[in-house]
Amino acid sequence: MKRKSDKPIKVTEVCLRDGSHVMAHQYTEEQVRKVTRALDDAGMHYIEVSHGDGLGGSTLQYGRSLIDEMKLIEAAVEECKQATVAVLLLPGIGTVHDLKQARQLGAGLVRVATHVTEADVSAQHISVARELGMETLGFLMMAHMAPVEKLVEQAKLMESYGAQAVYVTDSAGALLPDQVRERISALRNSLDIEVGFHGHNNLSVAVANTLVAIEEGATRIDGSIRCLGAGAGNTQTEVLLAVLDRMGIDVGIDLYKTMDVAENIVGPMLPRPQEINKGSLVLGYAGVYSSFLLHAERASERFGLDPRDILIELGKRNVVGGQEDMILDVAAELARAQKVEA
Amino acid sequence: MKRKSDKPIKVTEVCLRDGSHVMAHQYTEEQVRKVTRALDDAGMHYIEVSHGDGLGGSTLQYGRSLIDEMKLIEAAVEECKQATVAVLLLPGIGTVHDLKQARQLGAGLVRVATHVTEADVSAQHISVARELGMETLGFLMMAHMAPVEKLVEQAKLMESYGAQAVYVTDSAGALLPDQVRERISALRNSLDIEVGFHGHNNLSVAVANTLVAIEEGATRIDGSIRCLGAGAGNTQTEVLLAVLDRMGIDVGIDLYKTMDVAENIVGPMLPRPQEINKGSLVLGYAGVYSSFLLHAERASERFGLDPRDILIELGKRNVVGGQEDMILDVAAELARAQKVEA
Known part of the structure; x- marks a missing residue:
């Protein structure tokens, strides 16, 4: 592979953040310490620790964490000899106060995350993070x-x-590989800053998408040990490292040690295998929020529809998180349309 | 995607053959009937039914089948309204007699399989299969x-x-995507017959490899529902169909029905999830036979080595199935070399 950037690739491990969804946010401090210690020893660059929905996510709505995430961040920082602890922040869920606290505890990097069309809500948090001296990335x-x-x-x-x-x-x-190529390439041509890619494996192309992103010049890459993450999980870190190694791309992380973390530490923690099943596949196929799945299933029973038809229609209409009330309207409309057809 | 062939894509489902490895060859007749009936109804083109190591594979060496594969083939043929039942034959394991019997029971297609450098042992079986009027493919x-x-x-x-x-x-x-591209392209340029691709997911690129193969003009494609197959499993059929559908490539197989087979019929049969774990990852990374894993683990204990080092060395030396006795020699040599280095 010929990379279009000569900057080093920096990997962020997200199993302690995106993986928190799979763990129903029940990570213990001991689990976080064990995973962090081993990943730090393997040479991982960044280890993200937060509620699945970012700082402040521990709520009734998003799922309460077992342990206050600030405690988990503090524990992770204590375990790191060389890695940087990263946090995720979604403006509206996490606050400037949360960010300051995480920074005080030693978090060195923040990813400020918004819906793809709502970057404007990130201005304040990005600016505060920079003032706090954190590496500050947009998501x-x-x-x-x-x-x-x-x-x-x-x-x-x-x-x-x-x-x-x-x-x-x-x-x-x-996203499919050609779509990733187009997007990374466009950002690389338009920005002066680095470009990153964070993939999910619902369509079984997370590793392939990540390779395409790296080829096009992305230098910030996310992975999750054993795919531990929302939906069908993320780009599987240890697999990605093996593939990059096979391609002669050195990211400076020990492959064997990372495989050992996967097998001996994260594997035994998995509450369920990260397979691509009907639910995760249809979410990727339809391109909708995972929170829509349950709503669509309920609506499908009420209107005698296939939940997949509802999810695909929601995807076509670009319905976003927070608009869950539209799901019933869409289902009712679909039911009427199918009746007319029949 | 722009395909380099305008011929229709023909999909062969291998969960009842490659998946037989995962099932320790313990498929029941009822399971084979249920899977076949549902796949036939979904419009699957070919359904392969054989011992994991092909006709005649039910032996002490390769693992005894619960049910005589000829009974399973007969059952599958009975369930098919439109699909063709396929069989796999490895010369040396399966015989001409097996092939004739399978043909008599209604198998319509055979894949005659050899190691990549030993095509010459397939001459007789290919020729007999043609005489029997079977669709005859090389593997x-x-x-x-x-x-x-x-x-x-x-x-x-x-x-x-x-x-x-x-x-x-x-x-x-x-294989990585660029390697698949090179191989499919070379075959397409050198042969007058169709080209096919059969992928495994040890490096998490089976779907991506299959997409590349299709782009380069492969028209015979293998998939396995829920990845049920040796190693980390195969190209996941229902995911591949969803991706092809998203790309506007119609293969004439019902996506929802295939997803339902995955969720309601094959899913509950899985003896273990088809994850990419340390074993399957290192097999793909080293490029060696799955039967080497256990031998390498034993040798590693004896010589105080990491089994991965042994497997990688075996891969480098192109050691093939049947040469398992070399594993101890290689381990001894590695142990000496590591001692000298230390």
Whole structure:
């Protein structure tokens, strides 16, 4: 592979943050310490520790954490000899106060995350993070939901606020390799800062998408040990490292040690295997929020529909998180349309 | 995606053959009937039914089947309204007699499989299969172990014997997308017959490899529902169909029905999840036979080595199935070398 950037690739491990969804946010301090210690020893660059929905996510709505995330961040920082502890912040869920506290505890990097069309809500948090002296990256979620020009426009906003890199975040695992290529390439041509990629494996192309992103010049890459993450999980870190090694791309992380973390530490923690099943596949295929699945299943029973038809229609209409009340309307409409057809 | 062939894509479902490895060859007749009936109803083109190691594989060495595979083939044929039942035959394991029996029971297609450098042992079986009026395809296994020119030479041999298509068979899940592209492209440029691809997911790129193969003009594609197959499993059929559908490539198989087979029929049969764990990952990374794993683990204990080092060395030396006795020699040599270094 010929990379279009000669900067080193920096990997962020997200099993302690995105993986928190799978763990129903029940990570113990001991688990966080064990995983962090072993990953730090393997040479991992960044280890993200937060509630699955970022700082402040521990609520009734998003799921309460077993342990206050600040305690987990503190524990992770204590375990790191060389790695940087990263946190995720979604403005509206996490606050400036949360960010300051995480910084005080030793978090060195923050990813400020917004829906792909709502970068403007990240201005304040990005600016505060920079003032706090943190590495500050922008995270454009559900990146498949905006045309490339819109994505570029939003990334430029984040750059203007002070972000030092912007991620194409494929939250729904809905992007295909050619779409990743187009998006990374467009950002690389339009921004002066680094570009990153965060993939999910709902369509079984997370590793392939990540390779394409790296080829196109992305230098900030996310992975999750054993795929531990929302939906079908993320780009599997140890597999990605093996593939990059096979391609002669050295990221400076020990492959065997990372495989050992996967087998001996994270593997035994898995509450369920990270397979691509009907639920995760249809989320990637339809390109919708995972929270829609349950709503669609309920609506399908009420209207005698296939929940997949509802999810695909929601995807077509670009319905976003927070608009769950539209699901019943869409289902009712679909039911009427199918009746007319029949 | 722009395909380099305008011929229709034909999918062969291998969960009842490659998946037999995962099931320790304990498929019941009722399971085979249920899976076949549902896949036939979904419009699947070919359904392969055989012992994991092909006709005649039910032995002490390869693992005894619960039910005589001829009974399973007969049952599958009875359940098919439109699909063709396929069988796998490895010369040396399966015989001409087995092939004739399978044909008599209604199998319509055979894949005659050899190691990538041993196509010459397929001549007789290919010729008999053609005489029997079966669709007859060649299957070049461990395709990553030969340089492209050798692969082409061996495929041309199979073509000369009468094969109507030749597969690049990535048995170890060791090929990366660019390597698949190179191989499929070379075969397409050198053969007059169709080209196929059979992928394994040890490096998490089975779907991506299959997409590349299709782009380069492969028209015979293998998949396995829920990844049920050796190593980390195969290209996941229902995911591949969803991705092809998203790309506007119609293969004439019902996506929802295939997803339902995965969720309601094959899912509950899985004895273990088809994850990429340390074992399957290192097999793909080293590019060696899955049967080597246990031998390498034993040798590693005896010589105080990491089994991964042994497997990688075996891969480098192109050690093949049947040469398991070399594993101890290689381990002893490695142990001496590591001692000198230390």
